[in-house]
Amino acid sequence: MERLLILNPGSTSTKLAVFDGENPVFTESILHSPEELAPFDCVADQYGFRRDLVLEHLKQHEISLKSLTAIVSRGGLLPPIQAGAYAVNEDMVWQLKKHPRNEHASNVGAMIAFDIANTLGIPSYIYDGVTVDELTPINRITGLPSMERKGMGHNLNTRAAALHYAEETGRAYKDVTVIVAHLGGGISVNLHREGSIEDFINDEEGPFSPERAGGLPLFDVIRACFQEGTAYKDMMKLVKSRGGLMAHLGTTDSRLVEQRIASGDEHAKLIYDAMILNIAKNIGKLAPGVCGKLDAILLTGGIAHSKYVTDGISRYVSFLAPVVIYPGEDEMRALALGGLRVLRGEETARTFHRAKNSQL
Template identity: 45%
Template structure:
């Protein structure tokens, strides 16, 4: 029997979909959502109908009927802490993602879209390796403020897939190796993989700024800004997530545009872009202490990893720590589909979300 799996992965400015027949990729598409379109919506949750309609239109244009699907795989959104692997999408999960997610994030839209399409197809829908996979030891949860414990939130799906891929390259098991993995995308996060578990991380609000996020900012000044009377809560949230980082400094979220600015002699653009790489490097150094220097490899992945300029700035600062593996792009769609394929084949068991 051939299993047909639709994978759905919403990002901040696009929704990626892919269709797989077993391990074979039939097609993959990126449905772009221009900034002026996204800005029309007050909340990420309000984008549901727009994104779902674009997915359905794309499937029809490519000649695929949802009735042929065996399952729908969705990127896991900002749920309370969950385990790694697969969960069946149910009404409880949808209510949490819609009404009380840990934070507003584009990934929160994946499960509702997948659930609706799967319902029409008469099959199950799943999330796999949620953004909120939590395998922290107790010591990693201490923040310094009792009211604000640290939580596990990073680009789990892509980073685990890349760590597994590098382990195979070294002819070893993922569970036997230690990695620091850097994800360079619209948001930037770094995490520590110790013998098959993600035991610590630098999230996109604890560390480097990114194309659209502010990252770690001075706390005292942030409090003053919040109470200055100049901005409401929504505006402040957008300053941190959406209007921060490269967009805040250079009015673009596209690293390629920034590199063009640099090529044209824009010194401010070079300083800002190099500062982002500088902060990524500091994050790697910070996490290297978690493993006490016992690191098999540092993996750099995500869309910006295609940039030789950006990755060279990072490599020259971190190469002394461990070998650096650069794997540009993302493996998220394949990871989603393959994970659910293992569930359908009985090789893994999906959990029930409660």
């Protein structure tokens, strides 16, 4: 039996799990208070602190380190990579420590995995990292040569949904053509064809969501940026965590919004229905890239639990293809299944080369 340690560091927690094959032994989320994280100047400095907590909790669950076959972590903010597995190596750890694409808690995951795995003499991997970017050249182009569209976003969950759909329909991933919408605090939509995520509408340019402002009228954005007293961090907070439902309705909880709608709140209904239509429009944007020849449209993420939302989206887009719903997101299982594909020889892990992949 393959036993995998799964790591998924977030801004205020470190999730860890142990899987025996496809079966979870335990899953836990270690919470980190602001006071605990305050002494660290940057995310990379948290590495030792989080590693020791992981080891402590494994001991509490009576998991022998020697029983582990491999370690799989959520990928950090590397330069653009391909989908699938990468073996964690010294180049990757250097990149995440010295020159990550941005500060993010996921950067320490590979560091922890590499440290523990090296001690044990077992492999460590990342899988479907945040910075997977497989956009085709034509899909990168914008109206300014200095700005390209990017594929960075909810790759782990959307690709897991596409792989699940392929398995359910008895086909290989490379043989299905699907649009996948991740419906969460941020919303992104991507197109999977011939084994690649060839187009991607991320949560900075796509539909507004519970937290994100999504695509905005550009002239108004420029004007807002130059208002007196406006700082870069203020604008980033506005569009990343204070936009969408939060800006309009004062909450990021879609369940509360639906309660308000059920109680007769017409304004809440208007905003929520606008978000649903926005999602559908962005699904539609990706269909021309394959001339509308789609096997399915997949809806996943936390908000996909809502029948109000999924029925609304389906009403708008079902003329394109059947809509299949995979509610929720199970990143730990997705990471585990990715690691198992490598261990079982179904997939070969790629090698990250700093000199080749770094944009620095």
